[in-house]
Amino acid sequence: MAYLYKQIKTKFFEYIPLFLLFFVALNGNSVIDFKILSINVHYILIYFWVLRKPQALGYGLIFLSGIITDVVFGLPMGISSLALLTIAATATYVRVVTVRISLANDWISFIPALLLANFVYFISLYLSNYSIDYLYLFKNSVFTFIFYPIFWGMFTLLLNLMKN
Amino acid sequence: MDTSREDVGILIRSAFLKRDTKQRFSLFVLVILAITLVFIETIDTKPLNYFRSLVKDSIYRGSEIISYPAKSLDDSLKFFKEHFTLYKNYKLVKQENENLKNKIFETDYLVMENNQLRRLIDDQVASYSNLVSSRVMLDKQSPYLNSFIINSGANKEIKKGLAVLDGKNFIGRIVDVNFFSSRVLLVTDLNSKIPVVIEKSGHHAILSGQGSKNPTLEFLPENHKVQENDKVYTSGKGGIFTSGIPIGKVVFKDRQARVNLYSDISQITYVNIKLEDVIQKK
Numbered sequence: 334m335a336y337l338y339k340q341i342k343t344k345f346f347e348y349i350p351l352f353l354l355f356f357v358a359l360n361g362n363s364v365i366d367f368k369i370l371s372i373n374v375h376y377i378l379i380y381f382w383v384l385r386k387p388q389a390l391g392y393g394l395i396f397l398s399g400i401i402t403d404v405v406f407g408l409p410m411g412i413s414s415l416a417l418l419t420i421a422a423t424a425t426y427v428r429v430v431t432v433r434i435s436l437a438n439d440w441i442s443f444i445p446a447l448l449l450a451n452f453v454y455f456i457s458l459y460l461s462n463y464s465i466d467y468l469y470l471f472k473n474s475v476f477t478f479i480f481y482p483i484f485w486g487m488f489t490l491l492l493n494l495m496k497n
Numbered sequence: 498m499d500t501s502r503e504d505v506g507i508l509i510r511s512a513f514l515k516r517d518t519k520q521r522f523s524l525f526v527l528v529i530l531a532i533t534l535v536f537i538e539t540i541d542t543k544p545l546n547y548f549r550s551l552v553k554d555s556i557y558r559g560s561e562i563i564s565y566p567a568k569s570l571d572d573s574l575k576f577f578k579e580h581f582t583l584y585k586n587y588k589l590v591k592q593e594n595e596n597l598k599n600k601i602f603e604t605d606y607l608v609m610e611n612n613q614l615r616r617l618i619d620d621q622v623a624s625y626s627n628l629v630s631s632r633v634m635l636d637k638q639s640p641y642l643n644s645f646i647i648n649s650g651a652n653k654e655i656k657k658g659l660a661v662l663d664g665k666n667f668i669g670r671i672v673d674v675n676f677f678s679s680r681v682l683l684v685t686d687l688n689s690k691i692p693v694v695i696e697k698s699g700h701h702a703i704l705s706g707q708g709s710k711n712p713t714l715e716f717l718p719e720n721h722k723v724q725e726n727d728k729v730y731t732s733g734k735g736g737i738f739t740s741g742i743p744i745g746k747v748v749f750k751d752r753q754a755r756v757n758l759y760s761d762i763s764q765i766t767y768v769n770i771k772l773e774d775v776i777q778k779k
Contacts, residue, residue, distance in 0.1 A: 359556070359563040361637030393522045396531065404556040405635070407642045407673065407680050410549075411534030418531060422524050426509065457535055464687035466708050 346495040350382045350389040358398040361405045371473040376420050377484045383424035412457040419450040447474050550675035557678050627772040629653050643686035650675045660738040662769040663760035667742040684712050694732035698722040711755040729756050
């Protein structure tokens with residue numbers, strides 16, 4: 334009984350990142366805007382879980398959540414997928430080259446991930462003839478970077494719950 | 498040097514091309530698939546459009562269901578807030594009612610005078626529009642698009658480019674039509690450019706969305722006589738919409754002519770879509 338309970342608990346925690354990924358995409362909460370704050374939760378979620386527990390989020394599912402985000406936000410299909418896969422690719426690369434896990438390492442390596450993903454995003458939107466608010470995107474990138482440690486803390490807590 | 502270059506190559510290959518035990522697709526394949534999808538989006542053929550409509554309709558429904566709890570919570574909060582401000586609102590409404598009663602008498606007289614003048618110039622034009630009402634299904638404001646989804650599509654003869662009204666006020670146009678849903682691009686969006694005419698001065702301009710709630714008036718003539726509180730209507734230039742649909746009033750902010758919309762775009766639940774105008778001459 335105790336074993337079954339533990340199994341259910343582990344499975345439940347294991348599916349939380351996946352649930353969050355699709356909830357964020359379907360509910361249109363990829364970008365949280367609150368007054369001047371603007372945070373891209375989708376980027377943080379994918380970066381953290383691909384870096385720390387790649388089994389939790391499959392690349393195919395990340396691609397699918399990008400498609401959903403595009404449809405919900407009215408962007409050409411594939412643009413968000415491309416940006417999210419760029420984040421996942423950077424996280425995978427960082428995972429392969431890093432030995433020691435620490436918040437500082439994760440946080441610093443999040444900068445190139447953000448830069449690359451936003452670059453892919455700009456280019457795709459530009460080629461699709463969409464007007465871009467550069468200042469907004471800059472603000473969004475800065476706040477996403479600043480708020481990374483808070484999400485890092487929450488997700489690490491969840492990761493520990495999974496291990497226990 | 499060669500060794501380190503080889504190392505980087507191996508690292509990149511193992512990160513992007515190799516699949517982990519639990520990964521069904523490699524990153525490289527998915528990136529190629531995403532790029533292909535972006536290019537396919539530019540192709541406009543019937544089978545692809547059908548497929549797109551199907552995918553979008555399904556996602557919109559899913560999104561509507563998922564956002565239901567959050568929406569219910571938001572509605573409940575609004576409900577409680579309204580109850581707390583009930584007395585204050587009652588007093589305001591009472592005052593407003595008094596003012597309106599006084600104005601009705603003035604309006605009755607003006608209507609009568611207007612009818613007499615119309616008969617006098619023998620140019621009575623009655624216009625009635627073919628409107629379709631729709632509910633706002635999803636209102637997810639993206640950083641790049643100020644738009645929302647309505648629950649009518651090709652099934653109700655909605656087409657791209659039709660004008661969307663909140664009551665009688667213009668708020669945007671249809672940019673994407675699926676079987677059972679459509680996307681409305683609001684006038685506040687960065688990509689929105691609407692030809693307008695300004696009442697009193699009669700100047701033509703382009704109402705250009707800026708992502709904020711007050712779109713700007715562009716291409717006004719030099720030395721224009723546009724003043725604060727002048728009314729802005731669709732001009733009907735270019736044959737996009739019919740002329741004379743009210744949009745808002747002119748305000749000047751940072752020495753720039755902007756428009757204060759008649760409708761509060763964040764509070765819209767139902768909209769009217771102007772299918773086509775039938776103009777009859779009596």
